[in-house]
Amino acid sequence: MSAVISVDHVVMNFRKNKEKVDSLKEYVLKSILRKLSFDTFTALNDVSFEVEQGEVMGIVGLNGSGKSTLLKIISGILKPTEGRVSVNGTVSPLIELGAGFDFDLTAEENVYLNGSVLGYSKKEMEEKLPEIIEFSELSEFMNVPIKNFSSGMVARLGFAIATITRPEILIVDEILAVGDFQFQKKCEERINEMMSGGTTVIIVSHSIDQIKRLCDRVIWLENGRIRMEGACEEVCLAYENQGV
Amino acid sequence: MRGRIFIIAVMGIIILILTSVYSIRLSSADNLYCKSMDYENKIIPTSDMELENFDEGEDGLVLKESSSIYLHNIDTYVYTMRFNAKIDSDKALKIYYTEDKEENFSEGKSFEANYxxxxxxxxxxxxxxxxxxxxxxxxxxxxxxxxxSIELNDYSPVIDIEKLLAFSLFPTMVFIIAAAVVIFGVKLNLYINVFRKYVPLISNLVLRDLRVKYRRSILGFLWSILNPLLMALIVNAVFSHIFRFSIDYFIVYxxxxxxxxxFMTECTMGSMLSVIYAGGLxxxxxxxxxxxxxxxxxxxFINMLFSITAIIAMIIITGMPVTWSALLFPVPLLYTAVFSLGLGLILSALTVFFRDIEHLYTVFVSAWIYLTPVIYPESILTDALRNIMRLNPMYYYVTYFRGLVMYGEIPGISFNLACAAYSLLFLILGMAVFKKCQDRFVLYI
Structure with a gap:
C-alpha cells in the first residue's frame, strides 16, 4: 500500500487584519501613516499524517480546531504557509455540495456545469446522467431551474454528481448531515461501495456514530494540532470522554 | 527557482537595454534629422511660396500635370526638406535649384527625390x-x-517608438519566453494537461454568460449588432458635422x-471582477x-464577432471599396485579444486585494479612449502628441485594423513586431502577477 495523501509538517497561518484594508486608497494612507498591522492566527500547526489507498480517514475535533482548513488544504483550495501536501489522484471535494451550481439554470444544465467544475467533460457526464438522475431521485425535476429546489434536493443532486464520477479520492465535509435519514443511509451506502472499489475517503463529521460506522482510522484535531491519531474505536472513545 | 527567475529578469533587462541602444542607433541611422543639425533651420510658410498651376479643390489644393512650388531666397545649405503637408501620393518629385541670385533654373541643376x-x-x-x-x-x-509649410533642416530629435518596440522589446520578450520554457519545461506538460481538463468548464461558463446575456431580451443577439450601429450613427451625426474631420467613410472609421x-474594455472590465465573482466556487x-x-x-471575443457584423453591414451600406487585405482582419484582433487577456489577468489579480481599482480603471479607460484615435483622425495631433500616442498599445491595434480594411494596407514587419511586443509584454506580466497572487485570492475574497 502506498500513501495517496501525505501531509508533511503543514502550518497554516491566517492574517487577522485588525481593520480590513481592501482598497488602494486605504492601503496607501495607512502605509504612509504606518498604521498597517497584522496579527497572525495559526489555524494548523505542524500537522503531519498519511492516508493510504482505500483507507477511510475520519477527522474529528471541536469547532475551530482546523478541520475544514485541513480539508481545504488537501483539496488544493488553500496553499499551506509552510510544509508540503502531496496528493496522488483525482480529488472530488465535497466541501459544500453543489459548488458552482447556477441557480438560474435547470438541474440538467447544472449537471454539466458542475461536472465541468470537477473537471469532467460533457461526454462523460452524458454517460453518467441516467445514473445521477436515478440516485438523486429527481427524474421529474430535471428541467426545473434549481432555484425552485428545496435544500435537500440540491444536496441530493450535488452528492450524486460528486460521487458518480468515481474519483480516486473523496473529501467529505459535514455534508452527510443534510437530507433525511433515508438519504443519509443511501449516501453511506454509496461511500461504502466506493471504498470497496478502492476510493480513498476523508470524512469530517460531528456525528461520532457516523465516523464509527465508516472510518478505519481517525485523527483528532485540537487547536490546530493533532491530539491523537489511531484506530477508529480508540480515538472516538477518547474524543467522547474528553472533559468528562 | 527564485534565483533562476531573478537571473532571467536581470538578463532580460540587460537584453532590453542593449537592444534599445542598438535600435535607437538603427533608427537614427536612417534618421534624416541627424545630419540636418549642422545646418540652418528655416521654416517657409505658404505665404512665402509661389504656387503655380494648382486648382483649388474642396479639400485643399489639387495638383495638375505641371504644378510647381517656387521657393525664393532660401540662401542656405539644404540637407532635408520636410513638407508639413498631407500629400496623397507617393510619386517622385523633381527639384530644380539655383546657387546664385542671377541664375535661372536649368536641367543641369535638378534632381529627382522620393519621399x-x-x-x-x-x-x-x-x-x-x-x-x-x-x-x-x-x-x-x-x-x-x-x-x-516647408521646413528646411529640421532637427527635432526623434526616438522612433515603433522601432524601439519592434527591435528591443520584442526580442526581450522572446528571450523571456524561451527562458521560461527552458525552466518550466518539465512542468509545461502538466499545465497543459490541467488546462485541457478544464476546457469544458470554460466553454460551459462562456455558454452560461451568453445565455444570461441574451435570454432576457427579445431582440437577443441582434442587440450586439444594433448597439454599435446606433452608437456609430450618433457619433457620426455629431462629429462629422460639427468638427468636419476630413475622413472618408467616417462612420466606418x-x-x-x-x-x-x-472589445478591449469588455475583456479587461469583465476579467477584473471575474475572480471576485467566482469567489463562491x-x-x-x-x-x-x-x-x-x-x-x-x-x-x-464572441460578443465582438457580433459587432463585426455591424462593421460589415456599414461597409455595405456606405459602399466603401474593400481590398483583399481586409481578409487579414483576424490578425489585429488576435493581438488585441492577447494584450487584453494579459491586462485582464493583472487587473483581476490586483482587484481582489484592492477593490477600488475597479473605479480607478473605469476613469482610466475613459481617458484612454481619447488617447487612441477612435473618434478623431490621427492627423489632427501635433508631432509631440503623436509620439506619445505611439506608446499606447491600442493605437497600434486600431491603426492595424483600419489599415487592413479601409486603406488596403498590410503593415510591415516593424509594425507587426511592435504589436506583438506589447501583446507579449502584457501577457507575460499578467501571467507573472497572477501566478504570484493566486494562492492568496481565497483568503481575500
Whole structure:
C-alpha cells in the first residue's frame, strides 16, 4: 500500500487584519501613516499524517480546531504557509455540495456545469446522467431551474454528481448531515461501495456514530494540532470522554 | 527557482537595454534629422511660396500635370526638406535649384527625390546649397495636397517608438519566453494537461454568460449588432458635422475603432471582477483560477464577432471599396485579444486585494479612449502628441485594423513586431502577477 495523501509538517497561518484594508486608497494612507498591522492566527500547526489507498480517514475535533482548513488544504483550495501536501489522484471535494451550481439554470444544465467544475467533460457526464438522475431521485425535476429546489434536493443532486464520477479520492465535509435519514443511509451506502472499489475517503463529521460506522482510522484535531491519531474505536472513545 | 527567475529578469533587462541602444542607433541611422543639425533651420510658410498651376479643390489644393512650388531666397545649405503637408501620393518629385541670385533654373541643376515618411510627414533629402528652388510634382495629376509649410533642416530629435518596440522589446520578450520554457519545461506538460481538463468548464461558463446575456431580451443577439450601429450613427451625426474631420467613410472609421476598443474594455472590465465573482466556487473547489479571466475574454471575443457584423453591414451600406487585405482582419484582433487577456489577468489579480481599482480603471479607460484615435483622425495631433500616442498599445491595434480594411494596407514587419511586443509584454506580466497572487485570492475574497 502506498500513501495517496501525505501531509508533511503543514502550518497554516491566517492574517487577522485588525481593520480590513481592501482598497488602494486605504492601503496607501495607512502605509504612509504606518498604521498597517497584522496579527497572525495559526489555524494548523505542524500537522503531519498519511492516508493510504482505500483507507477511510475520519477527522474529528471541536469547532475551530482546523478541520475544514485541513480539508481545504488537501483539496488544493488553500496553499499551506509552510510544509508540503502531496496528493496522488483525482480529488472530488465535497466541501459544500453543489459548488458552482447556477441557480438560474435547470438541474440538467447544472449537471454539466458542475461536472465541468470537477473537471469532467460533457461526454462523460452524458454517460453518467441516467445514473445521477436515478440516485438523486429527481427524474421529474430535471428541467426545473434549481432555484425552485428545496435544500435537500440540491444536496441530493450535488452528492450524486460528486460521487458518480468515481474519483480516486473523496473529501467529505459535514455534508452527510443534510437530507433525511433515508438519504443519509443511501449516501453511506454509496461511500461504502466506493471504498470497496478502492476510493480513498476523508470524512469530517460531528456525528461520532457516523465516523464509527465508516472510518478505519481517525485523527483528532485540537487547536490546530493533532491530539491523537489511531484506530477508529480508540480515538472516538477518547474524543467522547474528553472533559468528562 | 527564485534565483533562476531573478537571473532571467536581470538578463532580460540587460537584453532590453542593449537592444534599445542598438535600435535607437538603427533608427537614427536612417534618421534624416541627424545630419540636418549642422545646418540652418528655416521654416517657409505658404505665404512665402509661389504656387503655380494648382486648382483649388474642396479639400485643399489639387495638383495638375505641371504644378510647381517656387521657393525664393532660401540662401542656405539644404540637407532635408520636410513638407508639413498631407500629400496623397507617393510619386517622385523633381527639384530644380539655383546657387546664385542671377541664375535661372536649368536641367543641369535638378534632381529627382522620393519621399521618406518620417513621423508621418514626407521628407526629402537634398544635400546641397540652394539659393532658390522649384519643386515640380511629376505625374501627380489630380491628387490632393494640403500644405502648411516647408521646413528646411529640421532637427527635432526623434526616438522612433515603433522601432524601439519592434527591435528591443520584442526580442526581450522572446528571450523571456524561451527562458521560461527552458525552466518550466518539465512542468509545461502538466499545465497543459490541467488546462485541457478544464476546457469544458470554460466553454460551459462562456455558454452560461451568453445565455444570461441574451435570454432576457427579445431582440437577443441582434442587440450586439444594433448597439454599435446606433452608437456609430450618433457619433457620426455629431462629429462629422460639427468638427468636419476630413475622413472618408467616417462612420466606418469610427465603428472600427470603437468596436476594437470596446472589445478591449469588455475583456479587461469583465476579467477584473471575474475572480471576485467566482469567489463562491474558488472557496469550495480547486479550479485553476486563470480560467475566470480567460473565460471573460472569450465571452468578450464572441460578443465582438457580433459587432463585426455591424462593421460589415456599414461597409455595405456606405459602399466603401474593400481590398483583399481586409481578409487579414483576424490578425489585429488576435493581438488585441492577447494584450487584453494579459491586462485582464493583472487587473483581476490586483482587484481582489484592492477593490477600488475597479473605479480607478473605469476613469482610466475613459481617458484612454481619447488617447487612441477612435473618434478623431490621427492627423489632427501635433508631432509631440503623436509620439506619445505611439506608446499606447491600442493605437497600434486600431491603426492595424483600419489599415487592413479601409486603406488596403498590410503593415510591415516593424509594425507587426511592435504589436506583438506589447501583446507579449502584457501577457507575460499578467501571467507573472497572477501566478504570484493566486494562492492568496481565497483568503481575500
Amino acid at each position: 521618406n515618411i518620417v513621423n508621418g510627414r514626407p521628407v526629402i533629402i537634398a544635400d546641397r546649397y540652394m539659393y532658390s528652388a522649384r519643386i515640380d510634382f511629376i505625374d501627380n495629376l489630380g491628387t490632393n495636397l494640403k500644405i502648411s 469610427y465603428l472600427m475603432g470603437s468596436v476594437l476598443f470596446n 474558488i472557496k469550495k473547489v480547486y479550479i485553476p483560477k486563470y480560467i475566470f479571466p480567460m473565460q471573460k475574454c472569450m465571452f468578450a
